Amino acid sequence: MSAVDTVFLDDLRAIFGDRFSISEALREQHGKGESHHTTAIPDAVVFAETSEEVAQIVRLCAQRGVPVIAFGAGTSLEGHLAAIRGGISIDLSRMNQVLRVSAEDLDCTVQAGVTREQLNIHLRDQGLFFPIDPGANASIGGMAATRASGTNAVRYGTMRENVLSLTVVLPNGTIIKTASRARKSSSGYDLTRLFVGSEGTLGIITEVSLRLYGIPETISAALCSFDSVESAVSAAISVVQLGIPVARMELMDRGLIAAVNAYSGTSLKLADTLAFEFHGSPASVNEQVEMVRDIVIEHGGKDFEWATSPEERNRLWKARHSAFYAVVSQRENAKGWSSDVCVPVSQLSECIVYTRGLLENCSVPAAILGHVGDGNYHVVFAIDPANAAEMDEVGLINKKMVKKAISVGGTCTGEHGVGTGKIAYMREEHGVAVDLMTVIKNAIDPLGIMNPGKMLPQD
Amino acid sequence: MSAVDTVFLDDLRAIFGDRFSISEALREQHGKGESHHTTAIPDAVVFAETSEEVAQIVRLCAQRGVPVIAFGAGTSLEGHLAAIRGGISIDLSRMNQVLRVSAEDLDCTVQAGVTREQLNIHLRDQGLFFPIDPGANASIGGMAATRASGTNAVRYGTMRENVLSLTVVLPNGTIIKTASRARKSSSGYDLTRLFVGSEGTLGIITEVSLRLYGIPETISAALCSFDSVESAVSAAISVVQLGIPVARMELMDRGLIAAVNAYSGTSLKLADTLAFEFHGSPASVNEQVEMVRDIVIEHGGKDFEWATSPEERNRLWKARHSAFYAVVSQRENAKGWSSDVCVPVSQLSECIVYTRGLLENCSVPAAILGHVGDGNYHVVFAIDPANAAEMDEVGLINKKMVKKAISVGGTCTGEHGVGTGKIAYMREEHGVAVDLMTVIKNAIDPLGIMNPGKMLPQD
Structure with a gap:
């Protein structure tokens, strides 16, 4: 498949010395992100240090029609890094100034x-x-x-x-x-x-x-428990619709709270939860808090538990950020699969209810979380990629979530990107606009060397 | 130049009936915007009522290689509407649902x-x-x-x-x-x-x-006088840098205030002026006002003159919005030429001082105004397009303003667009990125029928 031969690799080695590598372990690490997608290892990795070096590598690859894949921190969730047609992974981690x-x-x-x-x-x-x-x-x-x-x-x-x-x-x-x-x-x-x-x-x-x-003069964070995911989502929607400028408004379902507590050693109250952060002047933060508190109570939420000190806040958001790893750690040797849809806020309740229905008999650990202020939410699954039945089961749930989102005017990915994981939905979401994307791609990258096989369907 | 022949025009007339026109007056009106740029009249005007009709016209034009120019309200300031290679003006004003x-x-x-x-x-x-x-x-x-x-x-x-x-x-x-x-x-x-x-x-x-x-719960507007444009700009920069979320912060120099008073019958105080509008809850607006007031006083500004009632506010902003027409009306039969640059806020003072220098001996009416919170400002000139010396003089000032803006990391147009008026500066601002723009243009519009001669230099 790959157009890479040893002469080409020798050329790169001659230029980049010990910043060129064909180490198996390194290539393996560069051919995958953090999720369940299949690893596809590049032919070599080059550590670039300047834009000019990147340009030099790209020019060499263009001359030979060799694929080029950029690598940053390796945290992709949709298969962006897989060298599915081989080629050179350009590691940019040393461009860190x-x-x-x-x-x-x-x-x-x-x-x-x-x-x-x-x-x-x-x-x-x-x-x-x-x-x-x-x-x-x-x-x-x-x-x-x-x-x-x-x-x-x-x-x-x-x-x-x-x-x-x-x-x-x-x-x-x-x-x-x-x-x-x-x-x-x-x-x-x-x-x-x-x-x-x-x-x-x-x-x-x-x-x-x-x-x-x-940095805002005042930052306050608070957790608020609800009786159900649905009430939490309704409260979040009201906050958005009133235009209250909350800085963060995160949904974590009960299962996720349990996973996070186990993983991060926190003792967050076990309930469907909204986590808020408020930024602004003292007066503005006060005002936001009062307005949000009223909304929360109206939707049956319990009063805020505050995390006011920077340490408490950091612990809270660190715990929240560990959500993906927390769910995955619930099972030995599991990989994470994070779905990622975004819908108009008016459609969020319906989509979340639908998603909870899909998860009712799910055979693997799964938790709902989301940036609900934007209409963006995820289900994180802990799966065994070697288990075909599991992959099919989660794949089907993911597919249904995506199709539902698109059907209500939403998108197949709110923030993770298309990579290989969402290619199958591009046509359904964008219709003939996909052809325009392809026109643009072919005009700018006529040789098709830039991260081939990603984003655009080849239908 | 134009590929339009009578057979083609007859085809369009047959489809669109009285929504097709070759009236001289109508074509003249569709071949220009509101500024000094040369009029270039299209071969015909078609009033479209649906996306499908627009598509039908475009398909017919594509078959014959006939240029297509979209027309909305005709308020362009950079020559976007000139049918410099002839063609069909598609008037969209009836698509007003x-x-x-x-x-x-x-x-x-x-x-x-x-x-x-x-x-x-x-x-x-x-x-x-x-x-x-x-x-x-x-x-x-x-x-x-x-x-x-x-x-x-x-x-x-x-x-x-x-x-x-x-x-x-x-x-x-x-x-x-x-x-x-x-x-x-x-x-x-x-x-x-x-x-x-x-x-x-x-x-x-x-x-x-x-x-x-x-619509914000509270809206307040205020005018504030300064001893010089420079102090007004310094105050504005401080407001931006402190992140105060003012909704509007407009600079009007003394000359503009005079023109606006004469044109709009207002009695705004004759001075270099910042006009503010504050949006938010009562508490938030209060807080913003207090912070801005402190900054204004620090920069030698006089205290606010308020326009609190909706009527006063509307009058104020209507007067501000009339600035272009107000300057132009200072001279009989003049046309307006509005320059339009945008620079990083840190460079705004320097650029405004430079611009005031350029205007010192300007032979035509000229006033400075700007959305200074964004680093975007204009000089509006009242010129006689038939007077070549004047056109050269203003053209040179405009050119120097643009080159200065680009040299400090700014752009040749903050908000009016490139049209024909700024094409000459695209290469200087964007360098080789212009070639990428051309690649995109040629890929999407290979026949070059869409508003030809605009935006992209043919160098």
């Missing part, structure tokens, strides 16, 4: 391999933060490439809203900047947004300029 | 010819509004096509952030929907953002889904 921070403009530029935790540690002393938080300590480049979002999106938006510009290596090795540093512009096609979410299929993101925010 | 409003999801879908004022009148009774406000009563389709923004963008973002999805007729007549109704998605290329700002060069936007917002 924060290149520029402007407190005046509330923006920064980082290399693609910088992780979100690294960035926030870097920013903290200047009173700034970058809010997009998908849970995993993903690379900023990877987050841009999958249009990631996570717990803060209800207030701060997703990578779509928070990437100002990108440096991208195109499939022919040209390096472009997608936009100026101006906050807004009407100058030409929105190349930034074209590459945000393009999953490495149009080029390789090597630098990212981001919007930053001042 | 609000198709759907969801208070639950805070979104709506409208036909492209709906104007922003019409939409807001439609929404008012439901307690909702659409904030993007470029001043002119533009069509929503046109606003999407130019990536418009205006006075509320500092808080609510631009069309980029507020368009959820589009229905688009592609150059081959295919009708696509660019996205689902989910608030966020990682599913495929961001076709929505590709068409937002594409200025009719990739397809024709026929329907637009938009984010809506609840």
Whole structure:
């Protein structure tokens, strides 16, 4: 399948020395993400350190028609990293410099391999933060490439809203900047947004300029228990519809709370739960809390349990972020499979009820969680990929969830991306617009070397 | 130049009857916007009423290689509407239905010819509004096509952030929907953002889904006088950097205030001025006002003059929105030329000082105004397009402003678009990224029939 031969590999080794590797273990690690998808190992891994090096590798690959797959932190959940046609994995983790921070403009530029935790540690002393938080300590480049979002999106938006510009290596090795540093512009096609979410299929993101925010004067977090997932969701919908600017509003079902307590050693109350975080001035946070409290009580929720100190808050969100691993750890040698749909908020209750129905007789551990303020929710399953019956069972539930979401005007992926995992639903969601995506792909990557076999169906 | 012959026109007339016209006056009106750019009249105008009709016209034009130009409200400022290679102007003003409003999801879908004022009148009774406000009563389709923004963008973002999805007729007549109704998605290329700002060069936007917002509980507006444009800008920059969520923060220089008073019959105090609007709960608005007041005083601004009643506020913003016409009316038979740059906020003072220097000996009426919270500002000139010396003089000032903006990391157009007016600066701003834009254009519109001669340089 692969166009890679030893001469080509020798060429790369000659240029990159010990930053070139064909180690089996390393290639294996680079051919998979964190979920159940099948590993497909690349022919070699190269650790790039500059945009120019990435361009050099891409040019060499283009000359030989060799596939190129960008690798950041390896936290993909939809099979983006599988080298299904072989090729070169370009590891960007050494491109980990924060290149520029402007407190005046509330923006920064980082290399693609910088992780979100690294960035926030870097920013903290200047009173700034970058809010997009998908849970995993993903690379900023990877987050841009999958249009990631996570717990803060209800207030701060997703990578779509928070990437100002990108440096991208195109499939022919040209390096472009997608936009100026101006906050807004009407100058030409929105190349930034074209590459945000393009999953490495149009080029390789090597630098990212981001919007930053001042660390809020006041941050409060609280948990609130409900009698059912449905009441929790109804409360969340009311909060959205009243336009209350909560920073986080996360649903965790009872099963997830149990898994998290076991995994993280927390003692969260065992119930279907909404976790809130409020950002703002003291007065504004107070106001938000009062409004949300009224809504919660109206929907039968118990009063807030507060996590006010930074330590308590960190523990709470760390526990929340461990959800995927917590569910997976409920079973020995299991892998995680996280479904990921997003629907209009008005359709969320119906979809969650439907999903709970699907899970009633599910034979593997499964928990519902979600960024319900955006209409985005997940079921995390702990599965044994070697067990075909299980894979079929979970695959069917996933499929039904996706089809339901699309049928109510939603999307097959709210934040994880398409990769290989959602290709089958692209036509159903987008109709003939998929053909336009293919036109764009073929025009920009005529050789088809950029992360082939991902995102776009070959029908 | 044009591939239009009488047989083709007869075909269109046979289909569209009295919604087809070759009236000289009508064609003249469709071949220009509101600014100084040269008129270029289309061969015919067709009034379309559905997406399918638009598709039918586009298919016929594609068969004959005839250019197609979409026309909304005719408020373009950068020559977007000029039929410089002839062709058919598709007038969308009869596609003026609000198709759907969801208070639950805070979104709506409208036909492209709906104007922003019409939409807001439609929404008012439901307690909702659409904030993007470029001043002119533009069509929503046109606003999407130019990536418009205006006075509320500092808080609510631009069309980029507020368009959820589009229905688009592609150059081959295919009708696509660019996205689902989910608030966020990682599913495929961001076709929505590709068409937002594409200025009719990739397809024709026929329907637009938009984010809506609840009308704020409290709205207050205030004017504040400064001793100089520079102090006003410094105050504005501080407001941005402290993250105070003002809804509007508009700069009007002393000359503009004089022009507006004369044109609108207002009696605004003659001084370099910032106009603010605050949205939120009573407590939040109070808090914002207190913070802004402190900043204003620190920068030598006089205390606020309030416009608290809806009538006073409307009068204030109507006066502000008349700025373009107010400057132009200072001279008989003049046309307006509005420059439009956007720079990182940290560079705004320097650029404004530079611009004031350029205007010192300007021989025509000129005033500075801007959405300074975004780093976006304009000089409006009242010029006589027949006077070559004047055109050269203003053209040179405009050019210097643009080059300065680009040199400090800004853009040649913050919100008006490229059209024909900014083509000359695309290469300087975007470098080789312009070639990628051209690749995309040629792939999607291989016949080059969609609004030819706009946006992309032919170098």
